[in-house]
Amino acid sequence: MKSSLWQRLDLLARSLWPFTLTLLLLIVSVVPLRIPYFAPISPGFPLISVYYWAIHRPTILPAPAVFLLGVLHDLLGGAPLGVGVLVLLIVYGVCTSLRRVFLGAPFTAVWFGFAVTAAGAAVVTWVITSLLFTEVLDPSALIFSYLLTVGLYPAVGHLFARAQRSLPQQL
């Protein structure tokens, strides 16, 4: 069976959807919401995305895509370059190798796994950034950002699950 050009284009668009969706969430998270004290604790959407796709469909978000997301995140957010990239790659590596544990597990277990992963990611981010600034940084904003990210996981995960359902099986 030969697929036509349009079918192939459609397939390509669908397979790029997780990456595009994450990029959009990333841009949206930078928009000023005019809520006091919100900017420093804005949620880490790329982390949710990388965790979700590493477990459910790692082929659709390969490591180079994770790298690109991390670079864009660091450049757009003004964070020290490379830290976000490294943390996302570590999360991706750990989750793809542990994905069999989570596949078929109930949603709450996956969510709990995310809470643990995000905590690890937050600690690594804090340590590396503190080393880069050669100063022990105040982690309070990071803790609130972590709680917000974990709290948003079900909603964003639902969005990704819908995107995943629109993907053909062979991808």
Place this chain on the structure above:
Amino acid sequence: MKSRAGSVLRLASPLRAWSQRFTFFLLVAASLALMMLGRTDSLVVERARTTVVDAASPILDLLSQPIAGTVMVLENVRDLANLREENARLREERARLLQWQLVARSLEAENRSLRELLNLVPEPRARFITARVIGDAGGPFVRTALIAAGKHDGVRKGQAVMTGDGLAGRVFEVGQRSARLLLLTDINSRIPVVIERTRDRAILAGDNTDLPHLLYLPLDTQAAPGDRVVTSGHGGLFPPGLPVGIVSAVSEDGVTVQPLVEWSNVEYVRLVDYEMPEILSSLRSGDAEADESP
């Protein structure tokens, strides 16, 4: 044929796993390299940042407008509720300000005549650029913001960023049609200031909290909570006398300052282009050379 295809597959799958692992470690190494590159504050990184922000700025501009509109409607409703009180307060304030205007006029005249008497070098004139805020910083370790104005609109690195209340920070990355501001609460922010009452000079240093602190204050400082802190104009980038904040606490650990600007309410900012002829022209020619060299 069938068995050959099978053996190729058997050989291919570990090969693929190996190449994936290799790619992964290559990317990790690349991210470490990026970290080193970012540490050196190189031009490449800055250009990459401004390019990404420039590319995202039309989307951010579009998205930030409905939010600003919603906030405005909410504020309008709230304002309607206490219109009467507000009116009375404003009348009172106007009466008081009229008196101040008289004082200011006479002081201005006196100042002018005294300057003429002394042959004082005239202060360089400041130009203003108004820009909309289109982005807040991402991440817990930075306090920056994005605005929808760039090189095209005359935005330059180092310009002071003001709101109606006071100094908010400075411009530190400039793209074609967007720029990034470093707020004075950011850990990298250092601004030369002076305490208005005691004339003690200091550097206002951010530490990612809402209350930046003063560095290099004289040991015998008489600073007390409630004192106003203004820019000193040292370094030549900021005009002297821009209001910055109020001393909020004086203790053994140091002096903290409450900035006048409440960042979450800010929709527009004013950039102060302070034309310091000699210093800036030499800096600009340096910039031009740097732009041409790569």
